[in-house]
Amino acid sequence: xxxxxxxxxxxxxxxxxxxxxxxxxxxxxxxxxxxxxxxxxxxxxxxxxxxxxxxxxxxxxxxxxxxxxxxxxxxxxxxxxxxxxxxxxxxxxxxxxxxxxxxxxxxxxxxxxxxxxxxxxxxxxxxxxxxxxxxxxxxxxxxxxxxxxxxxxxxxxxxxxxxxxxxxxxxxxxxxxxxxxxxxxxxxxxxxxxxxxxxxxxxxxxxxxxxxxxxxxxxxxxxxxxxxxxxxxxxxxxxxxxxxxxxxxxxxxxxxxxxxxxxxxxxxxxxxxxxxxxxxxxxxxxxxxxxxxxxxxxxxxxxxxxxxxxxxxxxxxxxxxxxxxxxxxxx
Amino acid sequence: xxxxxxxxxxxxxxxxxxxxxxxxxxxxxxxxxxxxxxxxxxxxxxxxxxxxxxxxxxxxxxxxxxxxxxxxxxxxxxxxxxxxxxxxxxxxxxxxxxxxxxxxxxxxxxxxxxxxxxxxxxxxxxxxxxxxxxxxxxxxxxxxxxxxxxxxxxxxxxxxxxxxxxxxxxxxxxxxxxxxxxxxxxxxxxxxxxxxxxxxxxxxxxxxxxxxxxxxxxxxxxxxxxxxxxxxxxxxxxxxxxxxxxxxxxxxxxxxxxxxxxxxxxxxxxxxxxxxxxxxxxxxxxxxxxxxxxxxxxxxxxxxxxxxxxxxxxxxxxxxxxxxxx
Numbered sequence: 001x002x003x004x005x006x007x008x009x010x011x012x013x014x015x016x017x018x019x020x021x022x023x024x025x026x027x028x029x030x031x032x033x034x035x036x037x038x039x040x041x042x043x044x045x046x047x048x049x050x051x052x053x054x055x056x057x058x059x060x061x062x063x064x065x066x067x068x069x070x071x072x073x074x075x076x077x078x079x080x081x082x083x084x085x086x087x088x089x090x091x092x093x094x095x096x097x098x099x100x101x102x103x104x105x106x107x108x109x110x111x112x113x114x115x116x117x118x119x120x121x122x123x124x125x126x127x128x129x130x131x132x133x134x135x136x137x138x139x140x141x142x143x144x145x146x147x148x149x150x151x152x153x154x155x156x157x158x159x160x161x162x163x164x165x166x167x168x169x170x171x172x173x174x175x176x177x178x179x180x181x182x183x184x185x186x187x188x189x190x191x192x193x194x195x196x197x198x199x200x201x202x203x204x205x206x207x208x209x210x211x212x213x214x215x216x217x218x219x220x221x222x223x224x225x226x227x228x229x230x231x232x233x234x235x236x237x238x239x240x241x242x243x244x245x246x247x248x249x250x251x252x253x254x255x256x257x258x259x260x261x262x263x264x265x266x267x268x269x270x271x272x273x274x275x276x277x278x279x280x281x282x283x284x285x286x287x288x289x290x291x292x293x294x295x296x297x298x299x300x301x302x303x304x305x306x307x308x309x310x311x312x313x314x315x316x317x318x319x320x321x322x323x324x325x326x327x328x329x330x331x
Numbered sequence: 332x333x334x335x336x337x338x339x340x341x342x343x344x345x346x347x348x349x350x351x352x353x354x355x356x357x358x359x360x361x362x363x364x365x366x367x368x369x370x371x372x373x374x375x376x377x378x379x380x381x382x383x384x385x386x387x388x389x390x391x392x393x394x395x396x397x398x399x400x401x402x403x404x405x406x407x408x409x410x411x412x413x414x415x416x417x418x419x420x421x422x423x424x425x426x427x428x429x430x431x432x433x434x435x436x437x438x439x440x441x442x443x444x445x446x447x448x449x450x451x452x453x454x455x456x457x458x459x460x461x462x463x464x465x466x467x468x469x470x471x472x473x474x475x476x477x478x479x480x481x482x483x484x485x486x487x488x489x490x491x492x493x494x495x496x497x498x499x500x501x502x503x504x505x506x507x508x509x510x511x512x513x514x515x516x517x518x519x520x521x522x523x524x525x526x527x528x529x530x531x532x533x534x535x536x537x538x539x540x541x542x543x544x545x546x547x548x549x550x551x552x553x554x555x556x557x558x559x560x561x562x563x564x565x566x567x568x569x570x571x572x573x574x575x576x577x578x579x580x581x582x583x584x585x586x587x588x589x590x591x592x593x594x595x596x597x598x599x600x601x602x603x604x605x606x607x608x609x610x611x612x613x614x615x616x617x618x619x620x621x622x623x624x625x626x627x628x629x630x631x632x633x634x635x636x637x638x639x640x641x642x643x644x645x646x647x648x649x650x651x652x653x654x655x656x657x
Contacts, residue, residue, distance in 0.1 A: 133359050136632045138594025141612070148616040148624050149367050225484040229598050232486045233613050248490055249601075255498045255506075262490060270487045277482030 022210055026282040035278025042272040046091030055082040057089040057242040065254035065261065075258040077251050083261045090242030091268065094231060097158050098223040104162025105223070106216050109169025114208065116170065117177035118200050128174070131167040139164040140226055144235070152235040161226050165219045176211040180204050210287050217280030221273055228269050244269050342647065349643055353636045360632045365406050368621045409625070418626050423618040428626050432608060436630065438516040439600070439607035443592045445523070446530035451585045454535040458542025458581075463569055465547055474543065477536035485598040489529040493602070496525065508605040516605070526603045530595060534588045541584040545577035552576070578649045586642030593631050593638075 026032035055061050055072075062076030069075070074083035116127040134142065139161075146160035180186065181204065189199050230236060231245025239246075244265035251261035412419055418428035461470045480488070497506030508522035516523055549555060550573050558572055559565075597609035604610065608627045615623035 132356060133363060136356055136360050136635050137628070138590070138597070138631060138635070140594045140597050141628055141631050144597070144612060144616050145364065145367055145624070145628055148619060148621075221482055225482070228484050229486060232484075232598065233601055234617070245486075248486060252490070252493075255494065259494065259499050263494065266487045266490055270483055273482040273484060274479045278478065281478060 022213055022283055022287050026279060026286045029282045029286065031278050032282030032286075035275045035280075035282060038271055038275030039279060040275075042091070042268055042275065043095060045088070045268070046095050049088030049091060053085040053088040055085040057081065057086045058240045065251075065257035067258060068260060074260040074264060077247070077258075077261045078254055083247075083251075083258070083264065086242035086247060087244070087264050087268065090244045090247060090265065093154075093237055093241070094224070094227055094244055095272075097154065098161075098220065098227045101158045101161035101227060102165070102216060102220045102223045104159060105165025105219050106169050106212065108162065109166035110173045110205075110208070110212055110215070112166065113170035113173030113175075114177040114200060114204060117174045117181050118196065118204065124174075127170065131170050134163070134167045137164075139222070140229060143226060143230060147230070147235050152238075154237065157227070157230060157235060161223055161230070164226070165223065169215050169219065172215055173208065173211060176208055177204060180207045183207075214280070214284050214287050217276070217283045221277040221280055224269070224273050224276065228273075342644075345647060346640075346644055349640045353640050357633055357636055360636075361410060361629055362406070364625055364628050364632070365409060368625055413626075413629075419622040421615075421620050421623050423615070423620040423623070428622050431623060432611060432626060432630075434512075434515055435606055435608045435611045438510075438605065439596055439609060441516050441523070442526055442530065442596055442600070442605065442607060443589065445527045446534065447585075447589050447592055449527065450531040450534040451538055451588065453531065454538035455542050455581060457535070458539045459546055459569055459574065461539070461543045462546030462550060462573075463565070465550075470543075473539070477539050480532065481536040481540070483533070485529065485533055485595055486602050488532050489525070489599050489602040492525050492529055492532075506603070508603040510606050512606070514606075516607075522603075522605075526599055526605050529599050529602070530592060533595060533599075534591065537591075538581070538584050538588055542577065542581050545580045546573055549573035549576045575649075579646045582645050582649060583642055586638055586645075589638050590635055593634050 027036050058081060060080045061082050062072045062080045064076055064078055064080045066072060066076035066080065072082045072084065074087065077083050077086060112127050112131070116124040137145065142164045143157065143160040146156060146163075150156045186199060186203065189203060227236075228245035231243045232249050234246065234249070236243045236246055247265040248262050251258075255262055409419070416429070418432075420427055421431050424431075457473060461473045464470050493506045494500060496502075496504045504524050505522050506525065508516070508519070508526055510516060510519060510522070546569075550568075555568055555572055558568055563572070596607055597612060599605070600607045600609035601613055608630065611623065612627045614620070615627065
């Protein structure tokens with residue numbers, strides 16, 4: 001093995017577990033701890049729910065929109081199924097899909113962004129112009145466009161939501177990777193003839209764990225929001241299966257008779273997204289701690305990242321929301 | 332090619348350059364939309380007519396959709412049609428795409444403009460107030476609420492308003508905003524209240540947080556400190572000294588908000604059965620009504636691109652330093 005590979009690590013700038021550090025420090029802030037406990041509770045509920053569900057989620061055990069009673073603690077839904085059982089069974093698929101979509105989005109986006117920053121030139125241009133085009137669609141509309149092509153298949157919804165995240169992740173990671181690519185240890189390895197693939201994955205990526213972690217937190221919130229929104233619109237599991245998002249729309253007409261059928265799933269989704277967002281915000285704040293006075297604007301900009309404009313606005317535009325992206329004007 | 336414009340006023344050069352990039356992006360987007368909807372497994376005619384279709388019916392619809400021609404010809408026919416004002420016919424009900432979308436476009440515009448304007452003014456006012464009282468209980472409370480609301484899905488906000496104002500708690504406003512087909516939303520202002528309020532609640536936190544952050548930075552600068560030492564009143568410092576410096580990031584987040592609204596209306600319109608293009612898009616996706624999907628997605632993408640250019644030019648106009656640097 002080339003002696004220069006691993007240089008970064010030995011110097012302590014590489015794999016020093018900084019992302020774990022960021023997560024840990026975020027969890028120790030009051031906002032981060034609150035968010036973690038809140039979202040953790042909902043995840044546990046969704047995971048354990050199917051095991052403790054009193055009825056089958058699809059059995060007709062009550063009158064439609066029955067009021068809560070001893071055997072149906074939250075009453076009946078539109079078809080007379082037990083609301084509590086549907087709530088307990090209706091979260092885990094949504095959570096897994098949102099998590100997978102985030103993995104796909106951050107994975108593809110980070111890969112594209114880092115490669116673009118490293119290769120520069122034509123490859124960079126090609127990747128970032130693709131990013132611009134996808135960014136010209138509202139995220140939900142892009143997902144709907146893909147769903148209209150193949151139909152509401154679960155894997156497709158995961159891929160569609162994931163791909164709709166990728167451009168924004170790519171832009172943030174490209175800006176961060178531009179910085180790393182300029183560092184002496186990368187130059188040293190290039191001069192020593194280390195393969196590009198090794199440099200990118202073994203040396204640059206470990207130095208980018210913090211921005212990747214921050215992005216993952218932000219994207220997870222929006223994955224849940226978009227995924228639940230698609231389910232609400234009817235693009236989720238096929239009808240008899242329970243899903244918090246779809247429960248809200250299907251039981252809406254019975255809001256007066258049995259509000260619990262709408263209120264409980266809506267509340268669970270709200271607590272989940274608020275919790276994840278608070279933790280993500282804490283991670284972003286902790287990772288920017290050193291930024292000092294610039295902190296306020298930087299954190300506000302990061303959390304707005306999900307609504308980021310196409311690159312032709314800000315990459316070489318007059319003012320960039322992402323402070324780090326300011327110096328990434330393509331040559 | 333674009334360098335040729337650089338000797339002109341930087342403003343003109345920017346507008347020209349952004350417009351060219353915008354048109355190119357729109358072209359690529361149109362190819363992508365067309366390509367995506369053309370790779371339907373089987374073909375569109377089959378998807379519409381279903382299993383029971385006879386070969387003759389299939390063939391007739393294929394001819395109507397130009398599916399018997401090459402893909403490039405089909406794309407040409409589609410784009411050419413748009414330029415001639417002929418958007419084709421809806422596959423779901425046979426009416427022209429334009430008559431299906433016209434009133435919806437207007438209704439969605441009403442929603443976006445009302446929510447965007449009300450939300451922006453409200454959020455900037457709140458942001459200035461929070462920045463002026465930084466680190467007091469008021470600022471902490473507003474910032475905390477803003478962070479929480481930012482994370483809420485649109486339908487949760489909308490359904491909460493329905494629960495509060497039109498069903499369970501109070502019953503003072505209509506919970507659905509149904510209008511007769513083809514009518515415009517201003518014919519029933521009461522039915523506009525909850526959809527607009529939902530969108531306002533969703534967008535305020537973003538603009539609020541950015542305004543607050545930008546104002547705090549401006550208030551910490553030396554020139555503000557100096558002007559305070561000179562005895563300039565607090566209100567004057569806030570509105571005439573700190574706010575103008577803070578405007579570029581605020582304008583940009585307002586632009587982002589309008590971009591967001593282009594997607595946000597999809598959910599909110601569906602919650603309230605509001606007859607805009609967001610509801611039209613979901614109906615069309617359910618019915619696999621390809622001409623309608625293509626047109627609505629293209630309109631939304633064009634809106635995105637135009638808002639970006641407008642925002643970009645506005646930010647430049649508000650930043651003298653950048654404006655003079657050619």
